[in-house]
Amino acid sequence: MAGETSGRVEVRLRSALCRRVHIDPITEEMFAVNLRRTDRLLQRIGVGGGAIVVSLVLAAGSASAAGTVTGDKTLGTDSINCGGTVPVTVTLNGQAEIIENPVDVMLVLDRSGSMSGSPLGALKNGASKFVDVIDEASDGALDGVIDGSRVGVVSFASGATLDQSLTGDAVAVKAAINALVASGLTAIGDGINLGQAQYGSGDNKMIVFTDGVANTGADTSTAAADARAAGTEIWAIGLGSVNAAQINNIASDPDSEHAFITPSESELESIFEGIGADIVVPAASNIELVDTVDSNFSIANVSASKGTTSVSGDQITWNIDKLVTETATLSFDAVHDATGLGGTLAVNPTVTYTDTEGNTVSFPNPTVDVSGCEPVVSCEPTVNPAGETVPPANNTNQDGFYILGGSDPQTGSAVEIWLDDSDSSAVFGPFDPGTKIKLVQSPDEEPSIRPMRGDVDYMIKIKGDAIITATDSAGNVSDPVTCFVPPKPQ
Numbered sequence: 001m002a003g004e005t006s007g008r009v010e011v012r013l014r015s016a017l018c019r020r021v022h023i024d025p026i027t028e029e030m031f032a033v034n035l036r037r038t039d040r041l042l043q044r045i046g047v048g049g050g051a052i053v054v055s056l057v058l059a060a061g062s063a064s065a066a067g068t069v070t071g072d073k074t075l076g077t078d079s080i081n082c083g084g085t086v087p088v089t090v091t092l093n094g095q096a097e098i099i100e101n102p103v104d105v106m107l108v109l110d111r112s113g114s115m116s117g118s119p120l121g122a123l124k125n126g127a128s129k130f131v132d133v134i135d136e137a138s139d140g141a142l143d144g145v146i147d148g149s150r151v152g153v154v155s156f157a158s159g160a161t162l163d164q165s166l167t168g169d170a171v172a173v174k175a176a177i178n179a180l181v182a183s184g185l186t187a188i189g190d191g192i193n194l195g196q197a198q199y200g201s202g203d204n205k206m207i208v209f210t211d212g213v214a215n216t217g218a219d220t221s222t223a224a225a226d227a228r229a230a231g232t233e234i235w236a237i238g239l240g241s242v243n244a245a246q247i248n249n250i251a252s253d254p255d256s257e258h259a260f261i262t263p264s265e266s267e268l269e270s271i272f273e274g275i276g277a278d279i280v281v282p283a284a285s286n287i288e289l290v291d292t293v294d295s296n297f298s299i300a301n302v303s304a305s306k307g308t309t310s311v312s313g314d315q316i317t318w319n320i321d322k323l324v325t326e327t328a329t330l331s332f333d334a335v336h337d338a339t340g341l342g343g344t345l346a347v348n349p350t351v352t353y354t355d356t357e358g359n360t361v362s363f364p365n366p367t368v369d370v371s372g373c374e375p376v377v378s379c380e381p382t383v384n385p386a387g388e389t390v391p392p393a394n395n396t397n398q399d400g401f402y403i404l405g406g407s408d409p410q411t412g413s414a415v416e417i418w419l420d421d422s423d424s425s426a427v428f429g430p431f432d433p434g435t436k437i438k439l440v441q442s443p444d445e446e447p448s449i450r451p452m453r454g455d456v457d458y459m460i461k462i463k464g465d466a467i468i469t470a471t472d473s474a475g476n477v478s479d480p481v482t483c484f485v486p487p488k489p490q
Helices: 038-044 118-139 170-178 188-196 220-229 244-250 265-280
Strands: 023-026 031-033 068-075 079-081 085-095 103-110 150-156 160-167 203-210 233-239 259-262 284-292 297-304 308-312 315-323 326-336 343-346 350-354 367-371 376-381 401-407 416-421 427-431 436-441 448-451 458-462 466-471 481-483
Touching: 068 350, 085 284, 085 315, 103 118, 103 170, 103 188, 118 170, 118 203, 118 233, 118 265, 150 170, 150 188, 160 170, 160 188, 188 203, 188 220, 188 244, 203 265, 220 233, 220 244, 233 244, 233 265, 244 259, 259 265, 297 308, 297 315, 315 326, 376 466, 376 481, 401 416, 401 466, 416 458, 427 458
Parallel strands: 079 367, 103 150, 103 203, 203 233, 233 259, 436 458
Antiparallel strands: 023 031, 068 085, 085 326, 150 160, 284 315, 284 350, 297 326, 308 315, 343 367, 376 401, 401 436, 416 427, 416 466, 448 458, 466 481
């Protein structure tokens, strides 16, 4: 083992099977569990036959590298009628750390005689799954092209061969893996040396797999130490009856993150995929997004391209286990409440985002124009109490008698009618539809209102003309209408 452990808590569970699990990192309040590895291994560990030794090492350290997450929110339309529907899309764009910092990975694989049969088949499957992880994380698509990073293959038996030089061609890498044939001895050191010889000055990673103990070729410990000293990070996987000390000596520190020993061929796929996830460094994990919809809308037709969703009242909760280099979308319909407010509305003004990595993601707040929710109002000239006909004159009512009208066409519910003086700050109301008023224009007096007897409900003195509006129960305000007031006789 090389170097020293810092910046993490290690919890090592050692059983008769020499398994390792790791918890990293912690704060004083909580352990953040490395789910990629510990959940998988804890479910499978057989503890019988040996005592469990748990060791904790706590030291100060710095934050690890991570990917990035950005968010967006769009509406399918910018205007609807009252009671209409707005399609909403919330987007998360993930970019794994490997995008910003490409890597070169050499797979150094055992093809000795003991690998013949099902062990070699399990190795091919696991190593190919690793290539898929790198392929998809590099550009967001499992398309056979590794963008930026490269993977190569060295195999060893009685000696070592370069089966595929470092390349971004994932198809060629998997072809080299699947072409391996088992025979011969176990020259692990030769494989490590040949793998190390392929690197340039980039970020170099190596995965060494064996099902046995080195029995020919270069010294394994020396080859691994030289590779680590050159800056290469090494993961070591042992299948079956391997030498645990040898696997640990090959791997970079801490062993809990880099050394894996399993008796089961079926576990190789998950181990290779877990190492791939460690190298990729996802954009985010354990994501929870809560979208709160405005009270004037309800939620319908929720779907997500990834993860799970749940709806409670005016909130949608969206959970995603892991986001790598990919785009995930949450889609739903926001259905406007015809009894609610209209005008320019923010459909879902509040979106909160959290993840294990502590990414901060902000979202825009687009609005939609909702029309047709406003009540209607009228101010109709009417006859005076003596029953005389209303004389029109220059669009004014010389007698000043009006009936106030108003309604909510969406609900048919009652509205409140208000009268504003155009030449002062005076406001009178609320009035019910059907209220009959007598308007008097008196520029030199303070605006006033007093009840009247008989057919007329109120006499209102104002300085200018009467601006009439109606307000419904949701607070929507009608377009104004004007009652022109005849001047007070001289």
